[in-house]
Amino acid sequence: MNKTLRALIFLVALLFLARFSSAQNKIVVFQSDFGLKDGAVSAMKGVAMGVSTELKLFDLTHEIPAYNIWEAAYRLEQTVRYWPAGTVFVSVVDPGVGTARKSVVLKTKSGHYIVTPDNGTLTLVAQSLGIDEVREIDEAVNRRKDSQKSYTFHGRDVYAFTGARLAAGIISFEQVGPVLPKQVIRISYQQAVMEGKIIKGDIPVLDAQYGNVWTNIPDILFKQFKPKFGDMVHVVIFNKNKEVYKGDMPYSQTFGEVAEGKPLAYLNSLLQLSFALNMGDFAKTYQVASGGEWSVEVSLK
Numbered sequence: 507m508n509k510t511l512r513a514l515i516f517l518v519a520l521l522f523l524a525r526f527s528s529a530q531n532k533i534v535v536f537q538s539d540f541g542l543k544d545g546a547v548s549a550m551k552g553v554a555m556g557v558s559t560e561l562k563l564f565d566l567t568h569e570i571p572a573y574n575i576w577e578a579a580y581r582l583e584q585t586v587r588y589w590p591a592g593t594v595f596v597s598v599v600d601p602g603v604g605t606a607r608k609s610v611v612l613k614t615k616s617g618h619y620i621v622t623p624d625n626g627t628l629t630l631v632a633q634s635l636g637i638d639e640v641r642e643i644d645e646a647v648n649r650r651k652d653s654q655k656s657y658t659f660h661g662r663d664v665y666a667f668t669g670a671r672l673a674a675g676i677i678s679f680e681q682v683g684p685v686l687p688k689q690v691i692r693i694s695y696q697q698a699v700m701e702g703k704i705i706k707g708d709i710p711v712l713d714a715q716y717g718n719v720w721t722n723i724p725d726i727l728f729k730q731f732k733p734k735f736g737d738m739v740h741v742v743i744f745n746k747n748k749e750v751y752k753g754d755m756p757y758s759q760t761f762g763e764v765a766e767g768k769p770l771a772y773l774n775s776l777l778q779l780s781f782a783l784n785m786g787d788f789a790k791t792y793q794v795a796s797g798g799e800w801s802v803e804v805s806l807k
Contacts, residue, residue, distance in 0.1 A: 531592035533562050534673045537581060538598040538661060539570040546659075550596070550666035553650055557670035566595070573601040575626045576693055576797045580710045582620065583630035584776065591617030596669040597627055598661035609643040609664055611672065611682045612690065619679070621669040623660070628690040630710075637688045643668050644683030695798035698723045700730060709743070709800040713774070717787030719743075719794050721802050723779040731806045733757045738807040739771040741781060743792070746799050751792045754807060755781065771804075779804065 534554055540546040551563050566585050570577050578599035586595060600607075600623045608624040615636030620628060621643075648668040671677045698707040698721070707723040733739070736756055743751040755769035764770045766785045774780040782788050789795065 531590055532558070532560055532673055532675075533564065533589065533593045534669050535564045535566050535585075535589065535593060535595045536568070536598075536666075537566040537570065537578060537595065538568045539572050539574065539578070540568050540598070540661075542568055546661070549659075549662045550598075553662055553666045554670035557667065557676065558674035561670060561674055566597075570599050573599065574797075575599050575601070576629075576695075577711060578627045579629045579631070579693065582627065583634060583710075586614070586618050586620070586631055587616065587635065589618065592619075594619045594621060594669045594673040596661070596665045597622040598665055599627060600625065600660060603660055607691075608686070609645070609660060610640055610686065610690075611643060611668065611679070612640050613638045613679055619669075619672060621665045621672070624691050626691050626693040629693045629695075632690050632692070637690070639679070640686040640688060640690065641679065641682040642684055642686050648677070648682060693798045695722075696801040698727055700727060704803050704805045705731075707779070707802050707804075708798065709794065709796045709802060711796045712789050712794075713780070713782075716782070717789040717791075718774070718780055718782040719788050719796075720774055720776075720780045721778055721804075723802075723804065725773050725777040725779070728773075728779050728804070733806060735759050735763070740805045740807050741771065742803045743794055744801045744803075745795070747801070750794060761785075 536550060547568050554561055554563055567581055578597055582597060597620060602625055610624045612620045612628050614631060615638045643664060645664060650663045650667045696706055696708040705723055705727060707721045709719055710722050711720050713720060735758060738754045739757050740754050742749060753769060755771050756764060758764060758770040758772050761784045764784050767783055769783055771779060771781055783791060
């Protein structure tokens with residue numbers, strides 16, 4: 507074999523690896539609203555292991571509130587970027603199971619794959635990580651054998667099966683199914699923006715364990731106010747544009763900087779502006795929830 511031919515073969519091999527390796531790290535991360543009280547999650551993992559026992563299976567969460575597509579979108583946004591490129595996420599929060607909503611796999615520009623119904627779950631990661639390509643799952647090929655009579659558990663029969671095949675390298679991304687336009691169903695929400703001396707944002711999620719209220723206002727935007735610790739932050743929270751809460755609280759580095767039961771504004775672990783009661787439950791006390799219909803306005807006093 508001459509050097510030219512060997513070089514050509516080597517180049518082709520490199521191109522092949524570059525094309526398919528990001529789908530072959532054998533990691534699958536599951537998310538759902540199933541809870542762990544029955545065997546639904548175990549069934550999905552069983553299907554995945556039936557595809558390949560070499561897969562490494564992990565859980566993002568199975569405690570998404572029932573049917574809460576928005577929170578599924580947020581948990582993906584919170585988590586996906588911290589996993590290696592090539593990781594396959596199977597996200598099943600699917601109140602429209604069995605209807606005409608599309609079953610898709612999104613490949614982000616960061617090289618992650620998300621297998622899910624296209625029902626709004628992809629809203630945030632599509633925006634933050636970008637859309638490299640979207641493909642509709644071809645269920646004639648990528649569906650668990652002898653499951654065609656089941657219409658209510660696509661998480662097991664379609665998504666876990668397809669995600670496992672993709673992660674194991676049994677199929678390439680192109681073999682998932684036909685390519686779709688680079689767009690996904692999006693849930694409307696207030697993006698974080700500065701308008702004059704006010705920052706507007708939304709409340710994507712609550713810190714459920716403690717009742718802290720997390721916004722989507724990043725530190726880089728909040729710091730345009732040039733705040734110092736101890737400065738008073740004026741906060742107004744709305745639900746469907748109706749005022750729910752109005753108050754002032756100090757910008758604090760730690761919870762202990764205010765008295766027990768008193769409010770504070772702080773940057774959470776994702777460096778986003780958040781509100782809390784020291785040793786209390788802000789969300790419960792002030793009847794605040796989360797989602798696309800919840801918005802917030804902040805300013806410095």
